[in-house]
Amino acid sequence: AQSVAQPEDQVNVAEGNPLTVKCTYSVSGNPYLFWYVQYPNRGLQFLLKYITGDNLVKGSYGFEAEFNKSQTSFHLKKPSALVSDSALYFCAVRDRGNFNKFYFGSGTKLNVKP
Amino acid sequence: SQTIHQWPATLVQPVGSPLSLECTVEGTSNPNLYWYRQAAGRGLQLLFYSVGIGQISSEVPQNLSASRPQDRQFILSSKKLLLSDSGFYLCAWSVSTGKTGELFFGEGSRLTVL
Numbered sequence: 566a567q568s569v570a571q572p573e574d575q576v577n578v579a580e581g582n583p584l585t586v587k588c589t590y591s592v593s594g595n596p597y598l599f600w601y602v603q604y605p606n607r608g609l610q611f612l613l614k615y616i617t618g619d620n621l622v623k624g625s626y627g628f629e630a631e632f633n634k635s636q637t638s639f640h641l642k643k644p645s646a647l648v649s650d651s652a653l654y655f656c657a658v659r660d661r662g663n664f665n666k667f668y669f670g671s672g673t674k675l676n677v678k679p
Numbered sequence: 680s681q682t683i684h685q686w687p688a689t690l691v692q693p694v695g696s697p698l699s700l701e702c703t704v705e706g707t708s709n710p711n712l713y714w715y716r717q718a719a720g721r722g723l724q725l726l727f728y729s730v731g732i733g734q735i736s737s738e739v740p741q742n743l744s745a746s747r748p749q750d751r752q753f754i755l756s757s758k759k760l761l762l763s764d765s766g767f768y769l770c771a772w773s774v775s776t777g778k779t780g781e782l783f784f785g786e787g788s789r790l791t792v793l
Contacts, residue, residue: 599781608685608769608784609723616779655723657782664778665711665730666738669723 571670586641588656597659681706685785698757702770710772712753
């Protein structure tokens with residue numbers, strides 16, 4: 566079965582510092598991986614995806630993610646955090662057995678303090 | 680450009696009452712459509728997905744049902760709501776061709792069952 570795990574329930578970082586939100590995956594074959602952000606009482610917004618090619622993927626709002634096949638990870642990063650980045654972040658994987666299905670991690674709450 | 684609409688945004692219903700949540704997509708044809716439920720502001724549970732009119736796949740047997748009466752319309756229903764049906768319901772769509780596209784989410788419908 567395809568799955569992703571987000572080992573941190575919450576991440577705290579000071580504004581201006583770099584941030585990392587972790588995601589590991591369990592997928593047979595090459596994974597299709599995604600990151601989303603959710604603000605309170607809103608739908609999820611797409612940030613970026615990894616399909617193939619360069620292991621460093623750049624996305625919206627200055628976010629990037631690094632795909633690491635040997636560590637089966639797809640961590641979300643940003644060089645300098647903003648207070649407005651505080652939100653719930655989800656990693657997701659597209660099921661390679663059934664491409665119509667997407668599975669999400671449990672979410673990581675990012676708190677950026679001034 | 681494509682847009683996705685969900686309504687109602689908020690709903691408070693008594694136990695045993697019926698439910699109808701509606702989702703429509705504009706600006707695309709033959710999308711894949713999805714219903715997810717998010718409990719307690721965390722992980723997303725895939726409830727139903729549809730690859731075409733009248734084609735519904737159920738992921739979790741439960742008190743809910745889904746229908747797709749038109750190409751870009753997806754409805755989530757229940758005949759008798761349970762307390763456990765409370766949650767944040769998210770509709771999403773993806774392109775039906777190819778295997779690398781992402782999901783696009785609506786703004787969600789918050790259901791409280793009393």
